[in-house]
Amino acid sequence: MTDAExxxxxxxxGATGDADETEWLKRAREAIDSxxxxxxxxxxxxxxxxxxxxxxxxxxxxxxxxxxxxxxxLVREREQADDQQLIHSIRALDDCRRTxxxxxxxxxxxxxxxxxTAAVEASYVRELADSEPTDPTERRLVSLAERIVxxxxxxxxxxxxxxxTAGTVAPNLTALAGPVLAARxxxxxxxxxxxxxxxxxxxxxxxxxxALFAHLQGAAPxxxxxxxxxxxxxRGTRGEDRGSxxxxxxxxxxxxxxxxxxxxxxxxxxxxxxxxxxxxIRARGDR
Amino acid sequence: MTLPEGxxxxxxxxxxxxxxxxxxxxxxxxxGDWRAWDPSRSKLGAVLSAGVDTGLSSGDRVLYLGxxxxxxxxxxADFAGPTYAVEFAPRPVRDLxxxxxxxxxxxxxxxxxxxxxxxxxxxxxxxxxxxDVATRGxxxxxxxxxxxxxxxxxxxxxxxxxxxxxxxxxAAVFEDALERLREGYEVLATERLEPYHExxxxxxARPR
Ligand SMILES: C[S@@+](CC[C@H](N)C(=O)[O-])C[C@H]1O[C@@H](n2cnc3c(N)ncnc32)[C@H](O)[C@@H]1O
Numbered sequence: 142m143t144d145a146e147x148x149x150x151x152x153x154x155g156a157t158g159d160a161d162e163t164e165w166l167k168r169a170r171e172a173i174d175s176x177x178x179x180x181x182x183x184x185x186x187x188x189x190x191x192x193x194x195x196x197x198x199x200x201x202x203x204x205x206x207x208x209x210x211x212x213x214x215l216v217r218e219r220e221q222a223d224d225q226q227l228i229h230s231i232r233a234l235d236d237c238r239r240t241x242x243x244x245x246x247x248x249x250x251x252x253x254x255x256x257x258t259a260a261v262e263a264s265y266v267r268e269l270a271d272s273e274p275t276d277p278t279e280r281r282l283v284s285l286a287e288r289i290v291x292x293x294x295x296x297x298x299x300x301x302x303x304x305x306t307a308g309t310v311a312p313n314l315t316a317l318a319g320p321v322l323a324a325r326x327x328x329x330x331x332x333x334x335x336x337x338x339x340x341x342x343x344x345x346x347x348x349x350x351x352a353l354f355a356h357l358q359g360a361a362p363x364x365x366x367x368x369x370x371x372x373x374x375x376r377g378t379r380g381e382d383r384g385s386x387x388x389x390x391x392x393x394x395x396x397x398x399x400x401x402x403x404x405x406x407x408x409x410x411x412x413x414x415x416x417x418x419x420x421x422i423r424a425r426g427d428r
Numbered sequence: 429m430t431l432p433e434g435x436x437x438x439x440x441x442x443x444x445x446x447x448x449x450x451x452x453x454x455x456x457x458x459x460g461d462w463r464a465w466d467p468s469r470s471k472l473g474a475v476l477s478a479g480v481d482t483g484l485s486s487g488d489r490v491l492y493l494g495x496x497x498x499x500x501x502x503x504x505a506d507f508a509g510p511t512y513a514v515e516f517a518p519r520p521v522r523d524l525x526x527x528x529x530x531x532x533x534x535x536x537x538x539x540x541x542x543x544x545x546x547x548x549x550x551x552x553x554x555x556x557x558x559x560d561v562a563t564r565g566x567x568x569x570x571x572x573x574x575x576x577x578x579x580x581x582x583x584x585x586x587x588x589x590x591x592x593x594x595x596x597x598x599a600a601v602f603e604d605a606l607e608r609l610r611e612g613y614e615v616l617a618t619e620r621l622e623p624y625h626e627x628x629x630x631x632x633a634r635p636r
Contacts, residue, residue, distance in 0.1 A: 150550045173537075178549035181576050185552060201510060201533065208535040208550070209528055212521055215538045219518040 149184040150176050150207070151193045151200075169207035170214055217405035220309045224333040227306045230299055231324035237296040244289050252282050266290060312407040313397035317415060318372060325368050326394065337395075337402035344398075345369060345391035369394065374419045382422050389418045430479060433486035434507025440464045446477055448506035451530040454499050467624045470500040471560045471586035474624040475632075480617055482556075482632055483582040484508070489554040491576050493541040493569060494561035496520040498527030498534075504558065505534040512551045516540045541569050544576070553578050559585040564592055567608035570633075574612045577635045583613055589627040598627040609633060 150172045154165060185200045194200045246261050252269065253259035255278070270286035272279075300321070307320035311333055314323040329347040330336035336344070346353055348367030355361040366387040369375055378386035393415040400408055431437070431446075438447045441457035446465040456464045467473035475482060484490075487509040495501045495513035497520040505511040505527075513528070514537045515521050521538050528534040539547045541561055554576050561569050566587050577583065587605045589598035606615055613633035621628040 148549065173550055176549040177545045179545055181548045181551050181553050183552055184550070204510075204535055204550070205528070205532050208537060209525060212528075212536040212538045213525055216518045216521050216525070220522075 147178050147180075147182070148176075149178070149182065149187055151184070151188050151203070152191070154193065156193055166207065166210055169203075170211045173207055173211040174215065221311075221333055221402070221405070223306055224310045224327055227303065227310050227324050228328040228332070230303050230306065231321070231328050234296055234299040234303060234321075237292055237299060241289060241292045241296060244285065244292070248282065248285055248289060251285075255279075255282075263293070311398060311401040312405075313400045313411055314394060316407065316409075316412055317397050318369075318394055322368065322371055326398070329368065333398065333402050337399045339395065341388075341392045341395035344395045345387055366391075374415070378419070378423060382425060385422050386419060389415065389422060393418070430481040431476060432482070432484040432488075432507055435465070435476065435503075436462070438462055446473055448503045450502065450506035453502040453527050454497075465503045470503065471621060471625055471628060471630065472500050472504070472558060472584065474621040474628075475584065475586075475619060475630040477624075478619050478621070478630070480619050480630060480632060482584050483616075483634075484556055484584070488556050489552060491551055491554045491557045491573065493557065493559040493573060494563075495524055495536070496560075497523035500558075500560065501534065502527040502531065505531040508556075509533060510552070510554075511535065512537060512547070512554070514539050514541050514547060542572060544572050548575070551576055553581075555581045557581070557583045557585075559583065562586075562588045562591045566591065567605045570609055571612045574635050579635065581635065582616075583631070583633040583635070585609075585631045585633070586621065586625070587629045587631060588625075589629070598629075602629045605629075606631070612636065 150169070154168050154172065185197045188194050188200050189196060194203060245266055248266060248269070249259050249261040259265060266286050266289050269283060270290045272283060274280040274283045303324050304320040307315045307323045311323055311327065314326070318326065326344065326347055327333055327336055330339060346364060346367045349364040352361060352364035356363045365384045366375055369387060369390050372390050374390050375383060375387045393411055397411050400411065435446060435448055437444055438459060440447055440459045440462065441464065446467065447459070447462040448465055449461045450463060452458055452463050454469070456466055458464070465473045467477045486507045490504055490508045490511045492501045492504060492511060492513045495515040498513065501511060501513045511534045513524060513534060515524060516539060518538065521536060524536050528536045535550070537547050537550065542565070555578055557570070557573050557577055559566070559570055559573070566585065570583055570585050587602060589601040592601045592605065606618070609615060609631065612635060614636045615631060615633045617632040619630040621630050
């Protein structure tokens with residue numbers, strides 16, 4: 142063989158006892174992921190021969206550890222790359238809902254010129270969509286109503302997609318914030334990686350950019366929260382404690398986003414800590 | 429008896445079926461340490477239950493191509509030796525990792541089976557290459573991975589006709605695939621996998 146020199150994945154990692162464990166694993170991952178060889182070789186024997194491991198048994202233990210870690214890391218990375226899909230889908234969902242509302246109003250206004258029972262309500266739209274048109278104007282009204290019903294269904298499907306995708310992109314953030322708020326935060330930051338880099342004071346105000354700008358112009362009080370207002374722990378906490386609640390929620394959401402970005406595994410403690418923290422904030426007022 | 433040691437026909441859940449010893453993976457019925465190997469969920473399971481001599485033995489080193497979520501490769505790792513599992517789609521690999529967690533001899537690799545140079549620095553020469561990639565160019569994948577086989581090793585491949593060409597007769601597609609395979613292998617046996625897998629051909633071959 143011409144390239145008897147070609148190296149296995151373990152070359153350059155040093156003997157397994159030498160480096161510290163996490164550093165070793167990190168280098169092993171890199172080697173397995175991006176290394177190459179033009180042909181296979183008896184790697185276990187070579188690793189023992191090069192004193193990388195004492196015996197074949199240790200070799201396979203190490204190989205198992207390293208391949209599992211590498212595949213796990215890659216799967217996590219690719220799943221997180223879905224954050225851009227999540228961003229598009231939450232925006233599409235918002236667009237669908239907004240358009241749905243606008244069209245429902247337009248329909249009620251138009252239908253109201255001919256039908257006194259017309260109302261800006263889903264039940265009215267459905268009723269109209271199911272009716273038989275008797276003249277050209279009604280044909281347009283019924284057809285428009287059908288479109289609105291379909292748009293509503295599409296929004297539901299988009300929301301299901303957001304629910305599913307948010308959980309794989311950011312399991313911890315989704316557990317704490319719910320899929321829709323998790324998706325909104327990721328969209329406002331521009332991605333999970335971007336969100337994970339923000340300080341929690343910024344996360345607290347994501348979505349309140351207009352109010353913040355008005356405040357900086359001296360025209361308004363400083364905002365206490367952005368989209369995290371929709372979180373039950375913020376909205377459901379009484380006035381004077383709401384600022385503290387917003388800070389606590391933003392703090393834990395920030396941690397959750399970082400765990401999702403850098404570790405990727407679900408960690409139930411974050412949620413438990415937030416529950417406990419909010420419990421204490423709310424108890425203050427009860428004394 | 430053509431079953432490798434470590435694979436047995438046993439009475440499980442009132443039915444005689446193939447089984448291996450290991451942690452359950454996909455909700456299959458079990459009996460003590462033995463878990464049923466469902467041939468309708470596994471091409472290799474269908475090959476074995478048809479009584480084909482695969483040449484597989486317990487303790488063999490195996491390269492498995494197209495591991496997906498690990499349904500079949502989990503059974504393989506139950507009786508084989510070091511088992512390298514290549515799969516290029518990230519989603520099923522998440523489940524494959526759970527299967528590997530209970531099996532220290534199973535090594536998951538998120539790699540493309542058409543690019544063997546990206547895992548040749550990890551995979552050692554093996555006694556068996558098992559292939560179930562269900563994608564266009566199945567013969568080419570087998571040829572590209574021939575280098576991993578020991579001279580006396582075996583290729584055990586499932587060829588799915590529809591993956592090559594949905595419009596052609598399966599028999600014609602199989603003929604073409606075997607023709608290509610013969611560029612690097614001697615075909616020892618073939619077996620249609622009906623009724624478990626429609627329009628699939630099981631192939632046993634050795635490198636030449
Ligand atoms: C029919 S499924 C395999 C089922 C699996 N062998 C079992 O029985 O448990 C085919 C798998 O091959 C994978 N695959 C297809 N082309 C591949 C390639 N070039 N490299 C690696 N995996 C591939 C697909 O992603 C898919 O998961």
